[in-house]
Every structure is written in structure tokens, then in C-alpha cells.
Amino acid sequence: MAEYRIALLPGDGIGPEVVSVARRVMEACSKHQGFSITFKEFPFGAEYYLKHKEVLPKGAFDDIGESKALLLGAVGDPRVPPGPLEQELLLALRFHFDQYLNLRPAVSFPNVPIPIRLGSDQQIDMLIVRENTEDFYMNLGGHGFGQMSAGFLAERALYSATGNISLNFTPPIEAAYSMGILSEPAIRRIANKAFQLAGMLQKPRMHSATKSNALPHLYGFWDRIVEDVSHSYPAVELVRINVDNLAYKLPRSPLDFGVVLCPNLFGDIISDLVSGLTGGLGLTASGNIGDTLSMFEPVHGSAPDIAGTGRANPLAAVLSASMMLNYIGEQEGAAVIDAAVHQYLRTDVGQAFPIELGGTLKTDEVGDRLVSIILDEDD
Ligand code: NAD
Ligand code: IPM
Ligand code: MN
Numbered sequence: 120m121a122e123y124r125i126a127l128l129p130g131d132g133i134g135p136e137v138v139s140v141a142r143r144v145m146e147a148c149s150k151h152q153g154f155s156i157t158f159k160e161f162p163f164g165a166e167y168y169l170k171h172k173e174v175l176p177k178g179a180f181d182d183i184g185e186s187k188a189l190l191l192g193a194v195g196d197p198r199v200p201p202g203p204l205e206q207e208l209l210l211a212l213r214f215h216f217d218q219y220l221n222l223r224p225a226v227s228f229p230n231v232p233i234p235i236r237l238g239s240d241q242q243i244d245m246l247i248v249r250e251n252t253e254d255f256y257m258n259l260g261g262h263g264f265g266q267m268s269a270g271f272l273a274e275r276a277l278y279s280a281t282g283n284i285s286l287n288f289t290p291p292i293e294a295a296y297s298m299g300i301l302s303e304p305a306i307r308r309i310a311n312k313a314f315q316l317a318g319m320l321q322k323p324r325m326h327s328a329t330k331s332n333a334l335p336h337l338y339g340f341w342d343r344i345v346e347d348v349s350h351s352y353p354a355v356e357l358v359r360i361n362v363d364n365l366a367y368k369l370p371r372s373p374l375d376f377g378v379v380l381c382p383n384l385f386g387d388i389i390s391d392l393v394s395g396l397t398g399g400l401g402l403t404a405s406g407n408i409g410d411t412l413s414m415f416e417p418v419h420g421s422a423p424d425i426a427g428t429g430r431a432n433p434l435a436a437v438l439s440a441s442m443m444l445n446y447i448g449e450q451e452g453a454a455v456i457d458a459a460v461h462q463y464l465r466t467d468v469g470q471a472f473p474i475e476l477g478g479t480l481k482t483d484e485v486g487d488r489l490v491s492i493i494l495d496e497d498d
Contacts, residue, residue, distance in 0.1 A: 121154040123447055126186035130164040132421025134192025137436035140486035144437050147493040152452045163208055165196030174207040180215050188443050189414040193421040206258055212414055213251050217276035218407035220312050221249035223390040223418055230468040231398035231476055235370055243373045243397050248313040249386025253305050256383045259298040265291025277304050299337050306341055310348040317355045317378035324356040327380045328365045390418050401432025401475040404439040415443040429481030432473040459492040
């Protein structure tokens, strides 16, 4: 019997609520399929930070890295100012394990209300391919009054970059800056992945979303490398698009888009936009893929506005768990979970939908339904 060790990092807010459902669904799936999963849960997040005055203890990433894959709920808490948890936990995990490929599918689901009108036979089927290690996520920046100077160090699996930055403002005013970096190997490897994925489409086409008109240094460079990579994929049409125009077109003609390659920051924003188009953040899953430990998580955050109310839709976490099973080699198990989600959405439309989708079912109750569908139990 195949045995897997899976790390769980439920995190903050609705994170633990949706991860608990994803765990139950994976347990039901492993029972159904005859494989075994041992979960190792990590307590990091706001509670841990407030109690221990540090985001992570020494060696935490080594412990997490011993698992086959990691399922994360969400991090971020109103008691902690924005920054430390997101940077030192979530982004640090992505960078430490060099999870350079962020896959964020956005697809239509049966009976899920959406904010635009589509024909009954029309389906949104998009995949946001987000570069996950660079751009404005380098954490290089500063803040000061009049004069600012700082050394910087950016460490990534592909390189380490060191330098100094010094700024003078006349008259002396308070100011802040952030620096974006893109590197040739990082653009090249993500572009290769995106072209390969686009090559599998019925109409092989890839959009690459940048903003090289306003930021030519950074994104003109991206465009040039992506164009160069495109020569290895002659069957795939490359369409370069400004990200503002993409944001305009997505709600108007979502069916025109399949694989959309984005630098880190635009990929973040566009993935929430397409979540909105396909029915909500409670439905969109993601994978942060690298060559060592990969991490799966819903696209949504910790949603402090609904934490503790049962209003969190756990389907994004459940579908992230399914992506994870697919990744570790349990494709049939993943298909069982996807089929259970589809069956639930097809048959339970109305009152038995999650609250986010207009129904009355609380987070755990959605989990109960999925478990009974998978184990073929009567309600
Ligand atoms: P959010 O994604 O947490 O919430 C945005 C809106 O969507 C909220 O109204 C929320 O109630 C709703 N929502 C989100 N997920 C839902 C679900 N599963 N079911 C029903 N409704 C859902 O974004 P935010 O409010 O900008 O951020 C809140 C916190 O989460 C911040 O601290 C932020 O830094 C953090 N965050 C973390 C992650 C992550 O861990 N991957 C991602 C995004 C935001
Ligand atoms: C996401 C989140 C994170 C990001 C935040 C919490 C740092 O918005 O995973 O989409 O920007 O990548
Ligand atoms: Mn985001």
C-alpha cells in the first residue's frame, strides 16, 4: 500500500477551518482508494508569532521539507501588521523551496453563480501561470526621510544578489521605495513551463501579461526573454498583452483566454480577478511547484471578516488537496475528489450549497457532504 507523509500548515483565520475539511476529504479518499496518508501538522501563523515573538523556530523548514508535499490554509491576521507572516512564512516557503511555478486554474463549475453572462455550453477554462520567486516580491526596499541608504541581499535558489541603494530627496521628504528584479533564468524556466502547458491546448496559444510600456526595464526584459523562448515552441501562438488591457478583456471575453503567463505581482492580482469570474475565491485552488517540496493552497487568504462563522467555502482547499494528490502520483484519488466536488455542485444546488455560493451549508457541513459522496454513504 502506498504511504505518504503530508505536511499541513493550517495558518490563520479560515485557514484551519478549510484545511480541516480538506484533511477529512483526503482521509475519505485514501480509504476509498486504499493508500495511506500520515499528516504532520505545523502550528505556525499569527498565534505562534504572538506567543513566541518569532515567525518560525530554527529548523522549521527542514522539518516541513521531510514531507512529500505541503497543504497550506492561509496566513495573515488583523492582530499582526501586514508583512511578517506573509513574508517570513508564506513567501519564505515559496522562496526556500524554490517553488517557482505557481499554477492557478480558473474553471467554470456547474450551477455556481457568476457575475457575467455565459451561454449554457460555454465554459471558462483558464490557467494562470505565475512566476513565483521574483518581480516586486524580492522584499528589497526601504523607507526614510530625505536620505535613504541601505545594503541589500536577495537570496534565491538561482542566485544571490547583493548591492547598495542610496536615495536623496530635495527637499527632504518622507518616502518609500520597493525594487523589482527579474532574471533571465527565472523568466526562461517559467516561460518554458507555460509554453509546454499551452501546447496541450486545443488551440495552442499563450498570453504573456506585462506592462512594458510603463516599466520597460523590468517587463521589456521579460517580453524579450519570453519571445526568445517562444522560438522553441513554434506550434504555440504567443500573444503579448498589457496587464491593464488583460484586466479589461477578461470579464468581457473570458473564453478567449487559456494559459496566461504573468510575472509575480500581476499573477497575484489576475488570479483573484479570474476567481471572481468563475464563482469566488472559495473555489480556486493553486499549486506552488518546485523541484523539492511543493506547496498547495487555496488562492484566497485568511478572510478574517468571516473567520469563525462557518461561512468559509472549503472547496478551494479541497481542490488544492486534489491538485496535491495528483502531484504526488495519486491521480485516481485526485479524480475521485474532483468528481465528488462536481457531483455535489450538480446535485445539491440551492439550499445545500456553501454560504458563499448562496446556500446555507457551513464549512464543515460541506465537508460532510463530500465525505459521504466519496464513501458512497447515504445521508
Ligand atoms: P482574502 O482572500 O482573505 O478575502 C477576500 C474576500 O473574500 C473576503 O471578503 C473574504 O471573506 C472572502 N473569501 C475569501 N476566501 C473565502 C472562502 N473560502 N469562502 C468564502 N469567502 C471567502 O483576502 P484579504 O481580505 O485581502 O486578506 C486577508 C488576510 O489574508 C491578509 O492578512 C492577507 O495578507 C492574507 N492573505 C493570505 C493569503 C495566503 O495565505 N495565501 C492569500 C491572500 C491573502
Ligand atoms: C496569494 C497572496 C500572497 C501573494 C500574499 C499573502 C503575500 O495574495 O498567495 O495570492 O501575494 O502571493
Ligand atoms: Mn493573492
